[in-house]
Amino acid sequence: MDLPVMPPVKPMLAKAATKVPTAEGMLYEPKWDGFRCIVFRDGDEVELGSRNERPLTRYFPEVVAAVKAHLPARCVVDGEIVVPQGDRLHFESLLQRIHPAESRINLLAEQTPASFVAFDLLALGDESLLEVPFAERRTRLETALDGIRPPVYLTGITREPETAQRWFQTFEGAGLDGVVAKAPDLPYGPDQRLMTKVKHVRTADCVVAGFRWHKSGPIVGSLLLGLYNDAGDLQHIGVAASFPMARRAELVEELEPYRAEALDGHPWQEWANAQVQQNGENRMPGAVSRWNAKKDLSWVPLRPQLVVEIKYDQLEGRRLRHTGQFLRWRPDRDPLSCTYDQLEVPVRYDLAEVLETGERSGRP
Structure with a gap:
C-alpha cells in the first residue's frame, strides 16, 4: 500500500455540546451509531482502521468487498461501519462481529451484513486532503462517490440549523445518536476535537x-x-x-x-x-x-x-x-418503583429515509 495518507491514522474527534451550534456557515451531519472507521484503499489492498488504530479489516469482509466495488481505486475515506436491521441501526450486531473465529465472522457477514457510511475524504489519488477546508473536502467526496450504491452510502449534510435540529429530534428513532457540526474551513486534525457533537441526555x-x-x-x-x-x-x-x-x-x-x-x-x-x-x-x-x-x-x-x-x-x-x-x-x-416505564423511547423512524438524505442533501 502506497497512499499519501498511510495507516494508522487516528480519526478527528468531536467535543460535546448540549445544543446545536448556530454559527454562520456551519455544516451539519447526522451522527451515526456504529464503529468509526477510516478506509484505506490502494487498488486491491484495503485496510479498515478503527478509532484505536487497530484494524477492523478481518471482522468485516463484506465491507472490504464493498470498498473495492464502490470507492475510488486510491483513496482514504473517513466514515462509520453500521449494521442496518429493519428500520433502524443495530449496534449489538456490530459487537457480535468482534470474534476470533473466522467461520463465525463469515457467517455473521451473511446474516447481518454491515454497511459503510462515508462522511470525509482524507486523500484521493496521490493528493493528501488533510489541510483542505472541510467544505471543499465534502464537495470532493460527493464527486468521488457519485453513483455509489448500497452497502456504501454518503452521509447527509445541511447548512440549515433548523434541519439539523429536526434530524436531532427524529433520526434517533432510526438508531442514530445525534448530530455533528463542522466549520466549513475545518482542516482534518487526527485525534483532535475540532468538531462538535450534540447527543441526547x-x-x-x-x-x-x-x-x-x-x-x-x-x-x-x-x-x-x-x-x-x-x-x-x-x-x-x-x-x-x-x-x-x-x-x-x-x-x-x-x-x-x-x-x-x-x-x-x-x-x-x-x-x-x-x-x-x-x-x-x-x-x-x-x-x-x-x-x-x-x-x-x-x-x-x-x-x-x-x-x-x-x-x-x-x-x-x-x-x-x-x-x-x-x-x-x-x-x-423505592427500588421496586425503578421500572422501564420511566425511560423515554424515541419514536420509530425509517432508517432508509436517513440513508437517502445523502442523496438529497446536495452540495454544501
Whole structure:
C-alpha cells in the first residue's frame, strides 16, 4: 500500500455540546451509531482502521468487498461501519462481529451484513486532503462517490440549523445518536476535537445491585444498574462509572452495609458465572468482554436496596448504549418503583429515509 495518507491514522474527534451550534456557515451531519472507521484503499489492498488504530479489516469482509466495488481505486475515506436491521441501526450486531473465529465472522457477514457510511475524504489519488477546508473536502467526496450504491452510502449534510435540529429530534428513532457540526474551513486534525457533537441526555432512577472493583486497587470501578421489567424481574441494564479516584474510595464505605449476605436470594444469583447469551440482548454482569477476553468482569453483589439517579444518552434494546453517569443517590425512591416505564423511547423512524438524505442533501 502506497497512499499519501498511510495507516494508522487516528480519526478527528468531536467535543460535546448540549445544543446545536448556530454559527454562520456551519455544516451539519447526522451522527451515526456504529464503529468509526477510516478506509484505506490502494487498488486491491484495503485496510479498515478503527478509532484505536487497530484494524477492523478481518471482522468485516463484506465491507472490504464493498470498498473495492464502490470507492475510488486510491483513496482514504473517513466514515462509520453500521449494521442496518429493519428500520433502524443495530449496534449489538456490530459487537457480535468482534470474534476470533473466522467461520463465525463469515457467517455473521451473511446474516447481518454491515454497511459503510462515508462522511470525509482524507486523500484521493496521490493528493493528501488533510489541510483542505472541510467544505471543499465534502464537495470532493460527493464527486468521488457519485453513483455509489448500497452497502456504501454518503452521509447527509445541511447548512440549515433548523434541519439539523429536526434530524436531532427524529433520526434517533432510526438508531442514530445525534448530530455533528463542522466549520466549513475545518482542516482534518487526527485525534483532535475540532468538531462538535450534540447527543441526547436523559436521566433515570436505577437499582444498584452490585459493583466491580477498579483495576488499580480496592476501590469501586463501576456500579451495576438494574430496572424491573413487567414480570417483576430485575434486569441488568448497564453500569455507572467515570468517578474521580477519591469518590471511588468513598463508595467502598457507602456500599459496605449492603454487601452482607447479598447473594442470598439475589435476583442475579444465577448470573454470577454466566456468559453472554447468544443473542446478546440480556447482557449479564459476569459476562466476558467482547473487546478483551482477559478483562476481569467479576462483580460483587449488593442487596438491591439502593437507588441512584444516572444520566444517560440512549438505549440499545433493553440496556444502556453507553456508560451511565452517576448524579446522586435517591434514598426517597423505592427500588421496586425503578421500572422501564420511566425511560423515554424515541419514536420509530425509517432508517432508509436517513440513508437517502445523502442523496438529497446536495452540495454544501
